[in-house]
Every structure is written in C-alpha cells, then in structure tokens.
Amino acid sequence: MPSTPPSRCQVLAEIVLIxxxxxxQGAWPVPDVNxxxxxxxxxxxxxxxxxxxxxFMDSPDTHKVFYFTFGWLSLWLPKTVLAWSGxxxxxxxxxxxxxxxxxxVVPKAWWSVLTAAMFACLMERCQMAGEWVIGGVEAKPFAxxxxxxxxxxxxxxxxxxxxxLFGAAAAFHVLVxxxxxxxxxxxxxxxxxxxxxxxxxxxxxxxxxxxxASRQSAVENPPSALRxxxxxxxxIPKSPNPQIPASLNLQIxxxxxxxxxxxxxxxxxxxxxxxxxxIPAVALDWGVDRGTAQKAHExxxxxxLPHHLTLSGIQPELIVRLALLWIFWLLLGRWSxxxxxxxxxxxxxxxxxxxxxxxxxxxxxxxxxxLLMFVDRGLAADLLRYYWYRLTDVxxxxxxxxxxxxxxxxxxxxxxxxxxxxxxxxRELTAPGEPxxxxxxxxxxxxxxxxxxxxxxxxxxxxxxxxRLHPGAPRSxxxxxxxxxxxxxxxxxxSGEVPADAKFLLPRDAQTFKWYTGxxxxxxxxxxxxxxxxxxEWWRRIQDIYATDFPEGPxxxxxxxxxxxxxxxxxxxxxxxxxxxxxxxxxPLRDNTGWSxxxxxxxxxxxxxxxxxxxxR
Numbered sequence: 233m234p235s236t237p238p239s240r241c242q243v244l245a246e247i248v249l250i251x252x253x254x255x256x257q258g259a260w261p262v263p264d265v266n267x268x269x270x271x272x273x274x275x276x277x278x279x280x281x282x283x284x285x286x287x288f289m290d291s292p293d294t295h296k297v298f299y300f301t302f303g304w305l306s307l308w309l310p311k312t313v314l315a316w317s318g319x320x321x322x323x324x325x326x327x328x329x330x331x332x333x334x335x336x337v338v339p340k341a342w343w344s345v346l347t348a349a350m351f352a353c354l355m356e357r358c359q360m361a362g363e364w365v366i367g368g369v370e371a372k373p374f375a376x377x378x379x380x381x382x383x384x385x386x387x388x389x390x391x392x393x394x395x396x397l398f399g400a401a402a403a404f405h406v407l408v409x410x411x412x413x414x415x416x417x418x419x420x421x422x423x424x425x426x427x428x429x430x431x432x433x434x435x436x437x438x439x440x441x442x443x444x445a446s447r448q449s450a451v452e453n454p455p456s457a458l459r460x461x462x463x464x465x466x467x468i469p470k471s472p473n474p475q476i477p478a479s480l481n482l483q484i485x486x487x488x489x490x491x492x493x494x495x496x497x498x499x500x501x502x503x504x505x506x507x508x509x510x511i512p513a514v515a516l517d518w519g520v521d522r523g524t525a526q527k528a529h530e531x532x533x534x535x536x537l538p539h540h541l542t543l544s545g546i547q548p549e550l551i552v553r554l555a556l557l558w559i560f561w562l563l564l565g566r567w568s569x570x571x572x573x574x575x576x577x578x579x580x581x582x583x584x585x586x587x588x589x590x591x592x593x594x595x596x597x598x599x600x601x602x603l604l605m606f607v608d609r610g611l612a613a614d615l616l617r618y619y620w621y622r623l624t625d626v627x628x629x630x631x632x633x634x635x636x637x638x639x640x641x642x643x644x645x646x647x648x649x650x651x652x653x654x655x656x657x658x659r660e661l662t663a664p665g666e667p668x669x670x671x672x673x674x675x676x677x678x679x680x681x682x683x684x685x686x687x688x689x690x691x692x693x694x695x696x697x698x699x700r701l702h703p704g705a706p707r708s709x710x711x712x713x714x715x716x717x718x719x720x721x722x723x724x725x726x727s728g729e730v731p732a733d734a735k736f737l738l739p740r741d742a743q744t745f746k747w748y749t750g751x752x753x754x755x756x757x758x759x760x761x762x763x764x765x766x767x768x769e770w771w772r773r774i775q776d777i778y779a780t781d782f783p784e785g786p787x788x789x790x791x792x793x794x795x796x797x798x799x800x801x802x803x804x805x806x807x808x809x810x811x812x813x814x815x816x817x818x819x820p821l822r823d824n825t826g827w828s829x830x831x832x833x834x835x836x837x838x839x840x841x842x843x844x845x846x847x848x849r
Contacts, residue, residue, distance in 0.1 A: 242341055243331070250327035250348040256696050257352040257366045258323065261706040262315045264368030268708060268747040269759060270295065271315060271369065274303030284733065286752040287769070291761035292516055297403045297508045298371035311747060318369030326366065326373060329380035336387040337580045338637045347633045350685055353692035354629035360554035362540050363625035375405035376626070379412045383587060386416055387580040391490050392498030399502030406509040411594055411623040413502065418590030419583055423489040520764040528764035529613040531771045534605075536760050541616045543602045558592065558628050564635045571642050581638055584631060591627035594620055633685075640681045710741040712815060716842035720813060721748035723838045723845070734810040737803060737848070740778045740788055745813070754807040777803055791815040793844075797833040804848035811837075812846040 263271070275282050276289040277299035283289045293299060302321075306314050327348070334344035352366060365376045382397035394416060402409025503510075517525045538545025565585060568574045574582055598620020604612035705714035724730045725748070735752045738745055743758040745751070753759075755773035778788045789795050791814045795803075800812055812832075816839065834846040 238335075238341060246342060246344050247324075247327045247331050249345045250330055251323050253345065253348050253352055253693060254323040254326055254366045255320075256693055256700060257356070258319065258368070259696075259700055260367060261703045262312050262368075263706055263708050263744060263747050264315075265707050265743075266370050267315050267368040268744050270298070270371065271303075271306075271311065271318070272746055274299045275306040275311070275314075278303045278307055282750065283746060283752050286746075287755065287766075287773075288759040288761060289752075291766035291770075292512070292763035294512050294516065294762050295371040295405065295509075296512050298374065298405075302369075302374075315369055322369055322373035322377070323366070325377035326380070329377045329384070333380045333384040333387070334634055334637070336384045337584055337634050338641055340641055343637050343641065346686065346689060347637045349689035349693055350633035350636065351629050353689050354557065354632060355626065356692070358553050358557045358629060359625040360550045361546060361619070361621035361625055363622035365626055371404045372408060375401040375408040377401075378404070379408060382412060382416070383584070386419065386587065387583050391420070391495055392501070395495065395498030395502040396505060397502075399505035402502075402506035403509040406506065406513045407619050407622075409506060409509065411591070411619075414594060415587050415590030415623065415627070418593055419586035420489050422586040422589065423583060516763045524768065525764045526610040526614060528767045529617050530610060532760070532762075532767060533613040533616045534609075535771070536757075540622070541619060542605070543599060543621075544605075546621075554625070554628065557632060558624075561588070561628055561632050561635070564632065564639065568635060568639055568642075571639060573638055573642050581635060584634060588627045588631035591623045595624040636681060636685050640685065643681065644679070706744070708743045710743060711739050713842040716840045717744075718748065719840050720838065720843040720845060721745065724749045724751060724813075727838070729837060730811065735808055737777065737792060737800070737807075737809045737812045737814075739791065739813070739815060740774070742813075754803075754809050773807070776806075793832055800832060800834065800846070800848060810847070810849050812848055814844055814846070816842055816844050 272283075272289065273293060273295070276286075277293065277296070302318060305317060309317060330348050330351070331344045334347045338344070338347065355365060365373060367373070378397050378401035382394040382401065385391075385394040385397060395413065398409050398413040398416060400409070401412060517528075520528075533541045534545075539547070543551070565574065568581065573579075574585070598616070601612065601615045601620065604615070709717065711717060721744075730749075730751065732750065733752075735754060736745065738753045738756055740757050742753075742756050745753055745756075755770055755777060757774065759770075761767050761770050778790075778792070780786055780789055792800070792812065793814045803809060804812070812834070832846055834848060836844055837847050838845040
C-alpha cells in the first residue's frame with residue numbers, strides 16, 4: 233500500500249481531471265449516434281403522448297432500468313439539456329470508478345489521470361467491433377461504471393461485491409454486465425489454480441504455491457550479507473519484491489481464490505440485481521415460434537449489424553489494429569513479470585490480466601461460433617447476436633493503459649529512491665561526466681515507456697479539444713447538408729401546417745427527424761426494434777419502401793422520389809403517411825444541362841437547396 237493515504241482533496245482533484253479527459257473525449261455535438269434512439273425511448277417511456285402510435289417507439293423495450301432511472305428527467309428538461317445532463321452524470325460516475333480501478337493497481341498520486349487519457353485514446357483508436365464507453369448518454373456508460381467498480385472490487389479480493397456490481401451493470405445493459413461476469417469467472421478459475429502471470433506465456437512462480445512461498449521467504453529472510461540496511465523512513469513498508477517500490481507490492485492473498493460455495497451470496501445478489509435487465513431481454517422472443525425468431529435473428533445479425541456481430545462484417549483493418557494491441561499487451565505481461573510485478577494471479581495486476589484474458593477468451597469463443605455460419609446459418613445467428621467481440625474492445629485498452637502505468641512506476645521509482653537514499657556530495661554532483669550519466673538516466677526504459685504512453689494520450693486529448701472548439705454536424709447526421717436538414721425540420725415544427733400526429737416517409741439513413749421535430753416516421757435504418765415480431769415487421773417495411781428490384785445496381789432507392797408518384801401514394805395509404813421528406817438531388821444522372829431532378833406530381837409544401845417536403849394525403 234502507499235506510504236500515506238491520499239487526501240480527499242487529491243482524490244477529488246484526480247476525479248475532476250479524469251472527468252475533464254472524458255468530457256473532452258466524449259463531448260460530441262448533440263445528438264450523438266445513439267442518443268435519438270435511446271433517449272427517444274426514455275422520453276416515450278415516461279410520456280407516451282410524445283410520438284403516440286409510432287412503430288419504433290411502441291416496440292418492446294430492453295433497457296427499462298435506464299429508462300426508469302434516468303428518463304423521468306425528460307418530464308422537465310428539453311432534449312438537448314437532457315442529453316448533456318446524462319453525459320455529465322455518466323462521465324462523473326465513470327471518472328470516479330476509473331480512479332478507484334486504476335488506484336487499485338497503481339496506488340500513486342495522479343497516475344490515474346494518465347491511465348484514463350491512455351484508455352480514452354486506445355479505446356477510440358483500436359476498437360474492433362464498435363464498442364464505446366465515453367460518448368453519448370444511454371444505458372451503456374452507466375453499465376461500464378459498475379463494471380469498473382466490479383473490477384476494482386475483484387482486484388481487492390472482494391469477490392461477492394464484484395459479482396453484485398456486475399449484476400447491477402447487467403440491470404442497465406444485460407450484455408455488458410453479463411460478459412463482465414463471465415470474464416470474472418475466468419479470472420476466478422485462473423487464480424484458483426495458482427498460476428503465474430497471465431498472458432506472459434510462462435508461469436511466474438514455477439510450481440504453484442510452494443514456489444510463491446519459497447520466493448517470499450527468501451525475500452523476507454535473505455542471508456545477512458545480502459540484507460539491505462534498515463530504511464531511514466519507518467513509515468514506508470518493506471517491499472516483498474526488492475526490484476519494485478513498496479507502493480506497488482500490494483498484499484497478496486495467502487490462499488487461492490474463494491470457493492464457488494463461498495460466493496453464493498454474490499452470485500444470488502448479482503442475479504437478483506441483473507433480473508430487471510435479463511427479463512426484458514429474454515421476453516423479446518416470448519410468444520414467437522422457433523422459425524420466426526430465428527429468421528429475426530438472421531436479419532439482425534447478417535443484414536442490420538454484421539459490422540458489430542460477425543468477423544466477416546468487421547473491417548479487416550480494425551481486426552488487425554486490435555490484434556496488434558493484444559500482442560503488445562502480451563509483451564507487457566512478459567516485461568511486467570521480468571520487473572517483478574507479476575508474481576501471482578492473486579496480485580491486483582495479475583487479477584487484472586486474468587480478467588482481460590477472460591474477455592479475450594470470450595472473443596475467441598465468438599470467433600469459433602462465427603464459423604457456424606458456414607454450417608448452420610440460423611444457429612450462428614442465434615448465438616452471434618450476443619456481441620461476443622465488444623468486451624475485448626474495452627478490456628484490452630484498459631489492460632494496456634493500467635499495466636503500462638504500473639510498469640513505468642515500477643521502473644522509475646527505484647531510481648528515485650536510490651538517489652534519495654544515497655545522496656551525493658555537491659562535489660560529486662558537479663564531477664566531470666555527470667551530465668552524461670543524467671542523460672543516460674533519461675534514456676532509461678522507464679522514461680521511454682513514459683513517453684510512449686504520454687505522447688499519444690496527450691495528442692488524443694489535444695486533438696479532441698481542438699475539435700470541441702470548432703464543432704461540426706452531430707455524428708448522428710448521415711445524410712447531405714446538415715444546415716438544410718435542420719432548416720427542413722424547423723419548418724415542420726414552426727410552420728403550423730404539420731399536425732403533431734403527422735407521419736412521414738423519410739430518407740433511409742435519417743436518424744434525427746424525431747429528435748428535431750417530434751413527429752413520427754414509418755421506418756428508418758437506424759431505428760431497428762429488438763423484439764422478434766417487431767424486427768420482422770421493420771425489415772418488411774424497409775424492403776417494401778426502400779429496396780430496389782435491380783439485379784445489378786443500387787440496393788436501395790436513394791432518394792425515395794425515384795420510386796415515382798404512384799408508388800409514393802401507395803406507400804402513404806398503406807402506412808398512413810401524411811408527408812414525404814426527401815433529398816432533391818438524385819443519384820448522378822448527369823446530362824449537358826446539369827443535374828436532372830425528379831419532381832413528383834404531389835403538392836410540394838416546402839423546399840430548400842437539398843430537401844423537399846411533399847404532402848401525400
């Protein structure tokens with residue numbers, strides 16, 4: 233443990249700085265990618281009169297704990313204020329949880345700020361399956377705050393508390409908390425077998441507990457000729473390993489991890505806490521026959537979200553990027569073992585590596601499940617919909633950030649202690665050759681690792697800070713000209729011509745129409761329901777409205793005016809749509825006169841440079 237406990241002011245200052253790092257990282261313009269989806273659901277949960285009879289809003293909810301605990305603020309706060317309030321709350325919880333997790337491994341002042349900046353950088357630049365922690369507000373950042381607290385409890389040998397915290401995470405987001413509990417189970421299994429440094433490729437203790445005991449005995453009772461002089465500062469505890477500072481040699485449990493029976497309270501408590509998240513997720517397929525459910529799963533996995541759920545749908549460069557970071561994490565394990573930081577899985581750093589190994593094992597199991605798509609596509613869809621790859625997106629950056637800090641402190645602190653214990657005389661400090669020695673000291677591995685960690689982290693924070701000074705369109709905007717889109721949405725609200733219960737046909741990739749106008753739409757690509765029946769109906773609507781019949785060529789009608797006046801009238805009557813909002817610029821049909829525009833034989837009630845609104849009924 234550290235020589236003196238940190239003061240409350242120091243702890244608060246670290247949390248504030250971590251909060252600032254997370255805020256700079258995640259302060260994207262509102263609404264962010266998932267905020268119209270999840271905040272819209274939260275608003276509708278508490279106020280069903282907002283977007284009544286909207287197909288997506290009336291579909292089954294899966295994150296009811298988030299909607300219940302946070303959505304009530306929408307009764308008093310405007311949507312934009314609601315989003316910023318939720319972000320600030322989630323960043324504050326994440327900052328507090330991160331500081332506790334980081335300090336459990338590196339109990340040194342201010343280092344949690346560096347680990348947070350490193351984590352934010354690696355999380356964004358090296359993710360594979362699209363997972364994120366810091367960003368827009370939804371159930372996920374609250375769930376990861378509980379996961380971080382659970383990992384911290386696990387590192388401190390408080391297993392029942394850890395399991396309860398993972399259950400609380402699952403209440404907010406069942407997959408985040410559920411996979412974290414599975415990774416904790418892997419960490420428990422590895423620690424219970426008395427293995428050495430996880431991920432280093434070799435055992436750090438030889439043959440189990442006997443080697444650990446002999447090493448500790450040899451360190452605590454060395455031969456008299458090798459014993460160092462007693463410390464001049466009696467407040468600093470003696471280090472079990474003389475290679476690293478006492479502050480990083482946290483107490484190691486003398487016994488293996490607790491038995492499964494002794495964890496019954498944590499398991500039961502975790503399941504009870506997780507039940508509000510588990511039950512709605514299981515209920516998605518209730519009342520649906522096996523064939524219907526499997527067809528819905530195939531659409532969800534292979535049509536809508538392959539970039540999150542299948543290896544064939546993920547960009548190869550993203551896979552390579554995360555794989556390289558994983559290899560670097562393995563190398564860190566070897567370096568930490570050689571530095572004496574990884575004597576046992578029951579050390580905090582060893583347990584952290586075991587937890588990260590659990591996350592990697594889940595991803596490797598998902599890769600094996602992915603092969604089923606070549607044998608049984610339906611069974612593969614049933615299993616792949618559980619997001620096997622996303623916990624690794626978080627845990628490998630987390631493991632690299634925290635372990636690099638531990639390794640840097642372990643290499644830098646002994647040199648500073650030695651210089652303080654063996655003070656040189658002023659004559660020796662000015663002796664010839666001393667500047668060269670100092671230069672060599674600055675080129676030591678510890679300082680090189682510090683630069684390797686600090687420079688990318690500082691660059692990432694600075695890059696995002698510059699972006700915050702010049703905000704652009706929200707990341708949720710995926711269609712042309714954000715300014716013209718906002719102008720069209722403002723007309724819908726302010727003109728007085730569009731009733732509050734009007735329904736629109738929209739561009740397929742429009743995500744923010746409900747957010748800006750408070751009007752319903754028939755279907756969009758982003759607003760995919762999760763219940764089996766609702767998902768099949770959503771897919772039928774997407775195919776019916778946007779799909780082309782061309783054997784070769786574009787898959788979707790973009791813009792929707794390409795389908796013609798007669799078809800628009802048919803769609804309006806079929807789905808009770810009152811208006812069509814469409815792009816004015818069609819696909820590139822260029823002739824000598826410039827861009828040709830398809831004009832429908834409908835009443836155009838509004839137009840700007842990019843968008844046009846027709847009255848259908």
